[in-house]
Amino acid sequence: MEPYLDPFVVGSPSGEEKGYLITSPEYSLKQALSLGAEKAYEIAHTFRSGEKGSSYHTAEFLMLEFYQVGTDLHQAMDLLEELIRWVTNKLSLPFPEKPFQRKSVKELLSKLAGIDWDRDSLERKITELSLTNLSFNSMEYEDCFFLIFLNLLEPNFASEFQFIYDYPPEMAALSRIELGAAKRFELYFGKIELANAFYELLDPIEQRARFEKEQELRRKLGKEVFPVHEEFLQALERGIPECSGISIGLDRLLMVLLGRNSLSDISPYWREI
Template sequence: MAEERDIRIQHLEALRKLGINPYPNAVERTHSIADVIKDFDTLAGPDKSYTLVGRIRLLREMGKASFAQIEDGTGRIQVYIRINDIGADTYQLLKLLDLGDFIQVSGFLFYTRTGEKTLHVQSLRVLSKSLRPLPEKYHGLEDRDTRQRKRYLDLIANGDEIKNIFVTRSRMITAMRQFLDNEHFVEVETPILQPLYGGANARPFTTHHNTLDRDLFLRIAIELYHKRLLVGGFERVYEIGRNFRNEGIDRSHNPEFTMIEFYMAYADYNHTMALVENMLAFIAQQVKGSTHITYQETDIDLAPPWKRYPLLDAIHQFTGIDVRKYPDRDSLAAEMRARHFEVDPRLGYGRLIDDLKSAMFRQGHPELRQALFLVDYPEDVSPLTKQHRSLPGLVERFQPFIGGLECGNAYTELNDPLDQRARFEDQARQRAQGDDEAQVLDEDFLEALEVGMPPTSGVGLGIDRLAMLLANQESIRDVILFPTMRKTAEEQS
């Protein structure tokens, strides 16, 4: 690697000695490579000239004529370079070019004797000199850690396969906006730096603002600011933005991630369930051309209606534990241990139920691989949710699951300010007992609720996990261009 870099630097210096700027400011381009490939028969002919740009991916010098392949962001094309066409001085530049360099070429289009679509070069310029070699195309770039850590090499080596993942993600977000705009939602932006974090059970990242001389938190959820907007008179709002949670990294978690949250007044969780399943079916149709997707070898139909499972019934069905028979933490913990489930001594009753929920999905039952809603959760793990209208001790909350992945969280939102204060105070007690993900009491939010918030339902959905599903990727790091990574051995030393 070092030796090849030295050779490339020598080529760079040789170009400069010839009076050639290897990093010029101005670039000319008349067509993308995809454009000329698509309309090749119409554009071809010696009386027409086109200017293309791209990275050199192949270079074969053959005496007085050479072939190369260049690639831009849309495709790849062969170019034919003759000393008689560009002159001896320019032709000698080929000896100073390396794979990975960017060039600008002008000329006419023709077919070679083997039928290859080709640009016959009549002028050539260097646009950018590459000082490091590209990943070997023959072997590809297969090390997953390197691919995620150095995405630029991954994109070069694995081309369309990787780009298509992120094109899918982009089209998914575009379709999401289209659906919500059509449903008369207004897109808003709310603070990422917050004086107090809330809206989810998670640990925050803390930073310090020097001028104000105060600590601030990177938001863990968007929710509480959206509810303030509903207090102020907005009826339907949504936001696609970054959240930050100081938590572990695994195949479905990254400390920095993207969520969409939307809230609508005069609605409950039944309305939101219908909206979510219709929106995700619409997105799949727009992005994949069908409501059927394949995720990790499972065919999943996102067409509504999705199956609804009451949470406690599902836990009983898939783990064998009937939570209703164990009405307190100690009895439930004992039964979990008896059935060989791990029990965290710091967690309360509701959080143990949440652990059982996660355990049942880890078992991989085929029925739980489809698109479904889990509904009706324990009150003490849902501090922002209205009590269930007919099931004491439960709240009107649901979570969508697709392919075994938890994709979001939604409620009939709690708008009783006195009940909300009592829930926050209970969360404070849980924090005192060691649950550092319990929510903090937010006086400003409670004051807003006391002004009055209409009946409301809202949902937060994980953009990254939805991208995993639509792009059929096993890890969240494969759908984030630059995921958070652990230190390398070199960085640790």
């Protein structure tokens, strides 16, 4: 479980059983790839606690997650853009012909913040702009990165679709690292994140090490520490072909395509929180 992701806890009436609502169908789909599937997808009800504070967050939402063998990161961008254009055509919605912008994180940091993504550079810019009163000793790398991202990058995003790709290696999650960058992307429309994608890490040893590091961080943050997902690691050991995976928040996508400003106009699961 990613350190900053928290599932809802559920229990039986007797109190003898405990479980968690699904945050993503990711692991089961990758297990299908390890058993020979070349394409896999699921539209799932997903649940995440702590989703508060804006008109485009809700505790329950519909997620489309899909994987395709033989697809690298830029091919995955092509595939997602093609899908969105197909959907808008089927719905007879107006849509710009201009291709989606593609910008690397390093490019955005240099242009909008004047820095690189190493921790020292992030800390110097945070100090210069007085973005926090917290001690850097108490902050993880991601905390520093998102202070810069949310204050200096995201406010400058135009109201258009753009892919943001190649993240710092500290934020690789389940993506592979090549040439010093985590091979993942996020699709934004303005300030709204619509999709997240990985060029998948296939090394079970590296993935186990990342899971154990996530456990350490959850423990440090005082959160529940979940067991390592052994079935997923076994799938990696069996072998998963080269592939990319994409998850899309369908509620948010429909909100953007219809020109609405709140999930309350779109989602039957939205409630003010």
